[in-house]
Amino acid sequence: MKKENKELFEKSKRGALQLLFSRFGIILVLLLIQVLLLFGLLNYVATNYIHLYYTVNLVFTLTGYTLLFNSSSDNSVKMTWMVVFTVLPVVGILLYLYTQLEFGHRYERRRLIDIIRNSHHLIQSQPKVKKELEANKDLKGIVSFLNQTNTYPAYRNSDVTYFPSGEEKFAALLEELKQAKSFIFMEYFIVGKGEMWSAILEILIQKAQEGVEVRFMYDGFCEFSLLPRSYSKELEKMGIKCRVFSPIQPFVSTVYNFRDHRKICVIDGQVAFTGGVNLADEYINKVERFGHWKDTAVRVKGEAVESFTLMFLQIWANNSDTSDFGQWLNVPKEKILKDDEAKGWVVPYADSPLDAERVGEMIYFDLLNKAQDSVQIMSPYLILDGEMETALTFAAKRGVKVDLILPHVPDKKYAFALAKSHYKTLIEAGVNIYEYTPGFVHAKVFLVDQYKATVGTVNLDYRSFYHHFECGVYLEDVPSIEEISEDFKKTLSLSQKVTLEDVQKEKALTKITGWVLKIFAPLM
Template identity: 80%
Template sequence: MKKENRDLFEKGKQGALQLLFSRFGIILILLFIQVWLLFGLLDYVANNYIHLYYAGNMVFTLTGYIILFNSPSDNSVKMTWMIVFTVLPVVGILLYLYTRLEFGHRMERRRLVAIIQKSRSLIGMEDKTKKQLQEHKDLQGLVRFVNQTNAFPVYQQSDVTYFSSGEEKFAALLEELSKAKSFIFMEYFIVGRGEMWSQILEILIEKAREGVEVRFMYDGFCEFSLLPRSYSADLKKLGIKCRVFSPIQPLVSTVYNFRDHRKICVVDGQVAFTGGVNLADEYINKVERFGHWKDTAVRIKGDAVESFTLMFLQMWALDGDTSDFEHWLNVPKEKTFTADAQKGWVLPYADSPLDSERVGEMIYFDLLNKAQESVQIMTPYLILDGEMETALTFAAKRGVTIDLILPHIPDKKYAFALAKSHYRTLIEAGVNIYEYTPGFVHAKVFVVDERKATVGTVNLDYRSFYHHFECGVYLEDVPAIAEITEDFKKTISLSQKITLWDIRNEKTMTKIMGWLLKIFAPLM
């Protein structure tokens, strides 16, 4: 064996051993053992009680179909589970019932409902805004819908700044963090150690030393590959109050399917950030993973910031109490922006998988259904349920120009293949699909008729619609929409339009992968 190959083999062997004996490897082994024991039990019953086994299969399958057809799930989800029931009658139905019963979520849901009810009256709409909203019938319904699940008002006294890249957002974030005098609340899906996080952490440590209340929350999946298990404790030693959302444990549970995908930063109750940008170097192009990383974010100043403060406090309180909500919400707003910047409507929103409402998807539906001339969309993933595919194709068929920008260099090959499985239907309906040739699009942006928009964390996929905690901000007639539209035009000029010829000449393996994975897309 050549020395180069031998060194490569040794490195691979060492990496495999590190993975095997890491926390990630141990959890995978323990999860595998639990699944293996279940299959072993079923195999024992099948071999020793074959008649009972087949009779049970029939009863289980019929029962499963009855439960499935009477569930409120999307038809795409029902079709996927029907296939699972047919291939694995007992195991599939037990798995379905297990996910529907949601062991571990019930207590969390009750706690969240209690938190929302207790905090519902802490923020509200100004009388002047209420009066003007009465004359805006088109927006009234959307505000009413958002407030059915939480208490996030619509605002007028707010300034919106749009950032067309992670680099722009990062620079503004550092500036605002350095000004903090009272509190900093941060909640992010991904935190990766590197230049971006180091600069932020340095400010957070300094602010904590100055007596600023610093609270930081990140999703538990970071502990698999990005952060050590002890990282939250390490931050606490530095004076930063830290919580990990749903850390992964070596126990089979549906709890892990629900992740905190939100990106929120609130400074002193005066400034809030949201959008697609996480806290890792690829988001500001300090490292290149999938070509150039295209992302977006917004900064909110003014009255609408209180909704993002409340969002953060509600999530933080899932592991604590709500006794300090009023203290952090009763902050006089500094009106440091011009009257022109206050034009239009700003509606922050949050989405939770613990209730029955798909807020993020419904806001997308509202935008698509009310569009008159144009819809411009940037999204990293296109894994659509039947309802969303119908909404997109119907809007195009009734004459609305729909431009959809997706990555050309994917971060996940399976997601790329699934996205392409929708291309033909959308293009034949008249949707224009573009791939961002310099690299990867991570932005989550809708612009409608160049006067309505939403920027946030909600992808066009099942995970965002059904399984993630998400957030965003709906904008109408605010000056920043012109900047969003201009950025879309620049991005589309760097993108390749996909034609039916491109689809026909797509790699065979990509087509096959897309067709097969589409069956199980709702479970991914």
Template identity: 50%
Template sequence: MNEELYLIPRRKKGILHFIFSRTGIVLLFVAVQIAIFYSLYNWFTDYFKWFSAFQLVFSIGMVFYLFNDTMDYSAKLTWLFLIMIFPFPSTIFLWYTKKNIGHRLVKERSREMITETKQYLKQNEQTITKPEIVDSAMDDLCRYLNRSGCFPLYENTEVRYFPLGDDMFVTLLEELKKAEKFIFLEYFIVNEGHMWGSILKILADKAAEGVDVRLMYDGMCEVSLLPHNYPEKLKKAGISCKPVAPITPFISTHYNYRDHRKILVIDGRVAFNGGVNLSDEYINIGSRFGHWKDTAVMLEGEAVQSFTLMFLQMWNMTEHEPVWEPAHTSVQAKNDGFVMPYCDCPLDGEKVGESVYIDILYRAKTYVHIMTPYLILDNELETALKYAAQRGVDVKIILPGIPDKKSAYALAKTHYQSLTGAGVGIYEYAPGFVHAKVFVSDDEKAVVGTINLDYRSLYHHFECATYLYKTKCISDIETDFQNTLSKCRKVDGESIKHEKLFYKLLGSIIKVIAPLM
């Protein structure tokens, strides 16, 4: 395969290139729409004599509306603050986001996909009624998850844990070379470089052999990383490709819901899931934030079916005639505990990712150990963390020591005082950036996936994760946590007191709008 097809040339960064690029044109159209809305607002203000009184009455009505709305209380406080400062524009913006303009069709299509595919994966009743599952309340969790999707609890699945993206990458390349039927990839970030170039070369070779190769990436990649015509380029190599929620010149709440999932399925035999995107920093090449700590799992066996179906549900969202390949696998995997892949959709009103985390915290007996890049908590999750610690559970959270986003870093620090005061241990990874999303508890439960402890992951993104119960690799996950902990600095009263003034001020200022970030 020609090298030009699997290594993307870096685009020029000059101002003229940006102005006349697709991104520049999109931003221009968006700016024009904002200017039109602003002009209409000024026109109403100047033309109607009683506009101020109307605005006041309208704002009071919106306050009553907010108090009776079902949204999270942290979000309510944010909207109340905005309405107090900018009454009429804020109420219009709230109405706009609640109406989901430009996103209703996607929401309806998502429901259709879930309804149409629930029949494909059935829960094995013998698995869910086993004494150890009933005693641990895993059957309750499984039933909850299946209210909004199709997430069976599986046996006969082997799980391998990777403590670094570097480790996962080596195995991923080996597994890709074994593909015979299909390769499905769905990632938040795809970026040029050694990692993606190495993967893409294998994908092109496999496509030439007749393997069905499909790639999805989040539409934001088109703005910052990949050219707009990238799907056409890959089509020349026999690879089907599409962006999810591509950016267009028209304002829409559609852009608020990003595809943050990381799924790779090979032949319905093997699946990869975790925090690792397809970009060099995830394998510690060229990281700007010190050592990049990330994690992933590889599944082999029956549970791979769920990730196959998750991919196809997203792929078929934009297909006129959806085709559902058989999700079954003939792999004879050893019985390695219980595995339950699941996803979280921002369109169904269910906070699946947060609910699973809270379930672990409330049922923990000895410890809950967490790795997350961001800590932007709502009331429910912060209460669950504090309650677990206050009843004697060893709750520890590892966060980045070198942040990728100063605003997120500052917001995380606004929770330090409250959490440490309740007995939660907070640690910062001194060598660099933690991008892992891991919960491990009591040597028997763990979650590895894409779901951060922040508003965007818990409320606004398409996410996925792998729930593990009594699998052998749980000991590997806890060992990795302890190894990572040994490289961390502990947050205590003194470090909080002497925190940089910049982060204290930034955190306190932007915390009022944290649910909108």
């Protein structure tokens, strides 16, 4: 019996050893070791949680600060991210890395760069104009800057008409559309069904039936609230070639932060429109949303139109090829002015958030820093970075009369609160702030020393400076400057001046809201 028990024990021992050193046994042992290590780690974390928490937060915060201070961001943007890193170190740095790694628009950036590289040579300043530009060192500097990122020539043989309201621009636009014979290119941020759009659409359909090339592009944000998602296909069925810029898709991407805020219409390469006026009834006061809607626009005729044609084609080509650029650019230009009547300069320009230059803001900087006597501004928003606030206050402190007209009836209450957070600093520096009492100002106009101006789509806010595709036209010594000046005087007469006493009497809630939102303004 003892012998049998011994043999049974030896047999069991061999079986246990075989099981232990078998593949299954080794896996089981490794699993047990991992479980023990996991429990040990959990126990360590549980007993040392506070130390680990602060160590991880410190590492993430320092990493975030290091990346941030070595970036080329504006100081206001850096300050905002510093607050985010301090409050939410791990989440903040991950969010920052997500935005900086450009998920979703790396391809779009490369595509746009290639399009510009392959098309910038298609329009150039005339040799005679280049020679005349040499004598204007001030303007030459602006043109030189603009041509760092794209081709934006200066033009002499162009006529500019200024429209002090959306209604006047709308009437002129309808008449010009009716005269189209070859092509119509339209690119707008907002399109809303109503009287304005119906009248335009009727003409576009008719022109498409007549064989006119009609291309229409609108920002994908319209699909959220204004247009059905299938609307582009509906337009295609009507004979209108349609593109939706950056349509909203069911996945997260930083590309959605970059919107096409431009307003461009080009007809036959002979006429172009730009300015603040979108294609919805509030822009022509057919419906009232925020009191009277004050807007502006310009019509350009002549050689400068080719710049707007190229702007449109470059964005349109993001979803198509570039082979037809020459067809639409190489059109004979009507002689608008005689050589001895070619007064002033016209320089259309565009701004893209996908390159390194803040073109719209730099144009404003140049106008402010070179102003000698007066700066007159109309803008719907006042959400300033530190550089722009400094430029405005410095101009006023130099003795330049700086007048700024903003809305009295806001379209966005948070934007209004943010604007008011800048009032005290600006007024104390000598900037005159006025609010347009009849309603909402949507115009984007700078007029300097009564001979230089820019009219376009660029607001005085972070979105226009950093996140939007924008456009405008720089004007110098052109007859329409006088029209801009008269419109500013008229608008000023309908506006009330804001004093420091008014700022002090502002509601506490508005002040607090502005102060808090100002921290996060660069991210809004």
